Amino acid sequence: MTKRLRTGKTVNIDDVAREARVSIMTVSRALRGVEGVSETKRSEIFEIAERLRYQPNLNARSLANVQSSLIGVTFPNLFNDVFADMLDGMRPTLESAGFTTIVTTTEYDRQREVDWINTVRPWRPAGLVLTGTDHDERVKRILRRDQVPTLELWEHSDDPIDISVGINHAEAGRQIAEQMIALGYRRPAWVGFAPGHDPRAERRLAGIRGAFHAAGHADARAMQSGTTDGYKAGFDGMRRLAEEGEPLPDIVFFLSDHFAFSGLMACAEIGLRVPEDLGIVGFNSLSINSVLPRRITTVETPRRLMGTLGARSLIARINGIKGNLSHCLPTRIIFGDTTRRPHRTDAGSPT
Amino acid sequence: MTKRLRTGKTVNIDDVAREARVSIMTVSRALRGVEGVSETKRSEIFEIAERLRYQPNLNARSLANVQSSLIGVTFPNLFNDVFADMLDGMRPTLESAGFTTIVTTTEYDRQREVDWINTVRPWRPAGLVLTGTDHDERVKRILRRDQVPTLELWEHSDDPIDISVGINHAEAGRQIAEQMIALGYRRPAWVGFAPGHDPRAERRLAGIRGAFHAAGHADARAMQSGTTDGYKAGFDGMRRLAEEGEPLPDIVFFLSDHFAFSGLMACAEIGLRVPEDLGIVGFNSLSINSVLPRRITTVETPRRLMGTLGARSLIARINGIKGNLSHCLPTRIIFGDTTRRPHRTDAGSPT
DNA sequence: TGCGGTCGTGTTATCGATAACAATGACATG
């Protein structure tokens, strides 16, 4: 029947149809669970398909459907729990709806995000998931124009490309800073990546600075490391802070818990006592925190939840639901052992 | 021309062909860089394709080619550097050859690997990448029968499904154990996942036990935690080892550096001095190790290299190269501060 | 001048599915 050479003769829909003595269309309908197939035939077709180990060719299906069931995802990395958790939150929801995620990491490089979008769009994905709200302008315009269902995760935006599910980073920074001010801290510092790397972190820093300004206190000195290794950045940043001397900060905000962790290690090496000599604050409440002898004061971010809600919204959009599907989620401060503690509040971790 | 409703009219190859006043086939050939198109037309077609922002429909291409340019990948997780590094090693090689990876994590669950294979094969991927050598028997048989180019990464196998690129875990365990025996350690213990979880780790344990047996010393007590959180497992395992008392082990081998790290934390909490009271050995040489005040003695695994070599072999196979494309790579012991050190050897990390 | 060989390009068949529409038959209704 076919002219082309067939090495590994795969089982196709017509093999099933022939075996079941029905048309291809009936098989297609039966297996997809579309209405209008008698129960008798349906079960017979299922049986035959299983026996023949028939697997639909999704390339063909995607071609016929004009779009595939792939969801293209970009995250800066998958190294720590942050993005891995969001992915874990999304995946079950997407999979049970029949979608497959196809993920890449950008290492915080915006151009790589553009490249990725140009890589996945030829697959005609049903939707895209991007991290945050900072994207190449042309990408935003094109995605809007082509009405690609797009989810921006991790940072909430008032003017998303399409759907935005995330937290307000500036606000999270402000809140934790205000708590620290209330605890008497006056000389803040920040340790993170170099500017232009992680815009969310920069907005948290802005929130922190805003809070200290508003309270009339010092500006936050910022140690920003060019490395992409968070452990190294935290360690070096803390050490440089200590070396630069002047008035030592009394509270250091780190980009994330793993930065804060290695900052703690640096303090131990330098001989700075925490929290007696200075306080240390992390972000994200990562799992490493749960085994530290002194828990880092941190901000818990609802990463799994963001993933799940985001996936749900994205699916809704793909299914044609119009309107606003965005969510802005709250964060929660967790007081640990690396800062002073508030007297009797409802906050803080038990144990 | 089309009857079907077209919402976001995409640019197709025939749009380019019409604009260039040539046949579709000529455009196809020109853009793929296939021989037999005049230089004049080729450059003209490129220009037009760019101007029209034409992106080939890869679903259609995959259908026509009988296989797609996707590479399906499974890893147990992407949480620490281990698998993330291998992925980073593979990706550039695969991408520059025109392949796109589509990854999932199995959380060390073999059934999830089976499910994943059933999920990706309908996309008719050009190749698969699996972790290790332990797979469902039916999967192995089917992949062999269908001659799917398959790479098994991370553990070397003498009888791979197709291609195996990795290290010898039993041997790695034996080697580090022999070093520790030479340093005078006599009472080994092991902290890892529950049996059935991570077969590579189990083979390392077997190698360790073998070495101690061979030297006539004690068997390694094993603390195997059911959790999938390595930090927690390391911490709890170490604590239980200490609690169970009896002769305290004098050397504890951990499944990985992050286990070892939290084991160290547990020791600090319990009041055990390292390496005075006992030695601690990790595995993999993870980046967290570089910021610890006392570096963990560990085994460096060539993860990026495995990724790169594996990808190269896989591409070769996809391109029809027959024969053995497997590699078995060596590991390297790095002496840190958590064990005694050998007197003047060539091993050990500088600084 | 004639003929085979190249080169560049077009034509036709196909990849494996789905959408839209057509057709068939059973059954109810007047």
Added chain:
DNA sequence: CATGTCATTGTTATCGATAACACGACCGCA
């Protein structure tokens, strides 16, 4: 008994590309 409705099932056109083959122009050489 004619006719309309509903449920099932089949037929045809398409999705957007690529492979294989066909064809005409041009070339060189005998």
